Amino acid sequence: MAVNGDKKSPEFFPKAGTAAVIVAHPDDETLWAGGTMLMHPETKWTIITLCRKSDADRAPKFFRVVKEYGAAGFMGDLDDSPDANKKPLDGKLVKRTIMDLLPEKSFDVIITHSISGEYTRHLRHEETGSAVLELWREGELSAGRVFTFAYEDGLMQYLPRAIEGADLFTQLPAKVWRKKYEIITSLYGFGKDSFEARTTPGQEAFWLKNKTGNTGSKKESGQ
Numbered sequence: 604m605a606v607n608g609d610k611k612s613p614e615f616f617p618k619a620g621t622a623a624v625i626v627a628h629p630d631d632e633t634l635w636a637g638g639t640m641l642m643h644p645e646t647k648w649t650i651i652t653l654c655r656k657s658d659a660d661r662a663p664k665f666f667r668v669v670k671e672y673g674a675a676g677f678m679g680d681l682d683d684s685p686d687a688n689k690k691p692l693d694g695k696l697v698k699r700t701i702m703d704l705l706p707e708k709s710f711d712v713i714i715t716h717s718i719s720g721e722y723t724r725h726l727r728h729e730e731t732g733s734a735v736l737e738l739w740r741e742g743e744l745s746a747g748r749v750f751t752f753a754y755e756d757g758l759m760q761y762l763p764r765a766i767e768g769a770d771l772f773t774q775l776p777a778k779v780w781r782k783k784y785e786i787i788t789s790l791y792g793f794g795k796d797s798f799e800a801r802t803t804p805g806q807e808a809f810w811l812k813n814k815t816g817n818t819g820s821k822k823e824s825g826q
């Protein structure tokens with residue numbers, strides 16, 4: 604399913620369909636899928652973030668961003684302390700948090716983190732992706748299609764970038780990228796020199812998942 608470019612795969616987001624974006628942190632939805640959401644306003648988007656509900660700064664910003672996408676948004680409060688990377692969460696807790704936050708359990712499309720993350724490295728990203736895939740494979744969540752973010756940073760050699768060989772690869776129109784950048788810098792307030800602002804990818808890419816655990820492309824497991 605080497606479909607390159609959104610226009611060539613109109614089946615990716617069925618018109619007026621529903622899609623859930625399930626991420627670890629407020630800002631991940633924008634960094635990795637913001638352009639895709641902006642390009643599909645006909646889709647009914649639901650965004651959930653598993654961390655930062657009690658973050659007095661980031662939480663209100665998330666809800667402003669959600670509004671910008673015309674989406675429904677919900678936040679959880681899983682541990683995201685500075686040393687969270689060294690403290691794996693109980694997988695059952697991650698799964699229960701996702702189920703509690705999602706208002707519906709069935710979507711045309713679900714998008715989440717890659718089980719190998721988007722850069723080197725944030726454990727919460729990997730845990731979120733794994734939990735979503737397990738819930739889907741166990742039948743707790745239902746989706747016509749499940750995609751995971753397809754980004755890599757060359758083991759920290761460069762900022763995270765979309766993987767061109769992924770199942771879906773979209774070059775964002777300049778206007779869409781600018782809007783995405785504005786959400787990161789103005790609404791979330793990340794400075795121009797921040798990791799987030801400098802990263803804001805101009806291309807977005809996704810792996811199409813299947814229930815057997817293979818990605819369809821061999822490359823994801825190597826990332």
Ligand SMILES: [Zn+2]
Pocket residue numbers: 627628631725728
């Ligand atoms: Zn994150």
